[in-house]
Amino acid sequence: MNYDSVEILLVEDNINDAELTIRELKKHHMANNLFHVKDGEEALEFIFATGRYANSRNVMSSPKVVLLDIQMPKVNGIEVLEKVKADERTRATPIVILTSSKEDPDIKTCYALGANSYIVKPVNFEGFAESIRNLGFYWLLINQPPK
């Protein structure tokens, strides 16, 4: 896979959630250039082209959107968000927070750190599928990324 052509970077430790997300996007032909990493550490390596992804991708070729879960082992979503938004090279990358709970006290923190969107994944499948579908349409087709 050519990492520089990745349009959606899915950062999700829960493989079931990841599968449901990918399935919904696939259904609407939006998962062709999707790449899934399973924790924050790998996400940072991917975005900043370090570690496992050193020399295999260019930092400047930003994905169209990063779907970021908050609760993850090792490096959590908030830390990833903070690092991406703090770096000149990656600041423009749109980040959509995907989390399980509207109780999240992190909503404010995430927006303050520059999250572009904050989406609560509903339990019911129809709602969940709709959210994923909509955000895929929006960030891949409607939104105009910086050139």
Place this chain on the structure above:
Amino acid sequence: MLVTCISFFAYEFYVFRKTTTEKLSTIGKIISTNSTAALAFDDSENAKEILAALKAEPHIVAAALYNKDGELFSKYSADRRDTNFFPKKPQQDGYRYIRSHIDGFEPILQDERRLGTLYLRSDLGGMYDRFRVFGVVAILVIFLSFILAYLLSMILQKSISKPILTLSETAKVISNQKDYSVRAVKSGNDEVGGLTNAFNNMLEEIEKQNKTLSEFNKNLEQKVSDRTEQLETVNKELESFSYSISHDLRAPLRGVVGFAAILEEDYGNKLDDEGKRIISVIKNNTLKMGRLIDDLLTFSRMSRQDIMRTNIATNKMVRDVIEDLVPGDKKPAIHWDIQNLPDLKGDINAIRQVWVNLISNAVKYSATKKQPQIEIGSFKSNGQTVLYIKDNGVGFDEKYKNKLFQVFQRLHSEQDFEGTGIGLAIIKKIISKHGGHVWAEGEKDKGACFSFSLSDNENI
């Protein structure tokens, strides 16, 4: 002292006048006895001699003898220049005070036969002399008394006033500085010394009690801060607990629902009707579990969150809630009667939650009626604004009224009406946090009316 002097003077005046009169009368009697011979023999030389003897009495300023016809026979004057005051005729016998003199007329008798009259005039110089002496003595006494009083007061000041002043000074210092360790200095073993002792004992008692009190306070403060810390820890734990619940419990549920849905979508054609029914049971139960989690979280959030009062435009809030809750196609079926509602002072999110729960309940429980009716209005009762929502739905049995607002208590079966049994408990929690009341009236199959009032006290 002055009164004593005045009364003494008065007494002295009276006594002196009496003794002067007596003395003059005695002299008069002696002279008159001595002058009988001179009058009887008309011997004026002898009479003059007798009267001249009065020189020995310096206060007798004048004397005269009158014969039996009342004619001036012989006269004597201590001051010879002034002789005009002799009366021409003898007056009535006796002694009289005339201005600054005593005038006396003494009959001259021989064997009951009146030979003439003796006239005596005495000045009051003697009295004045005495009075002068008295005056000087009185002034001296008064002066001495003053000195004595002054000296006495000096001594007394030292022994009485000074310790009392010191005591009051100490009291002032203590009341100003709130320092109860200060002690008054004892000056002696008299009554004031006793007072100082009592004062010091009192201070000691106060100091002791203060110490106990401040120790008690310190303990209390320590206890309060300990408890607060514990509570904060518990609260934090609770918060992270609800966070975990909402996050970690919902994720697997989403998996269950999601994969059941996939099963249905991808393998539906390979399943018979029973298989499809089972999938829908799985989905429904999972969704219910999700709602339960959401409601419980709302309930616990409402318990923890502080109320932030702002002005709430109730009319708009109610309309917005109805708009959100009731889909457009269902709306015409319900007959809405929404009166003009007063603004409220309350926590905008919490009160919105109250309306959401009340209105969704009314819609849910009147949905089985042919013509569902929902009325929302307000009235004043005991000076408090009461808001109510009334429906013509299935109502409830008044017998179980007290269970209505308890968590997980439901008066209808899950088959008839969906619900988690937390909605009314959330309402009660919110309303009591606002210092208000919520109550319900209802009858089976005749509808229900839920009312609430908020306390007007904004500090709650």
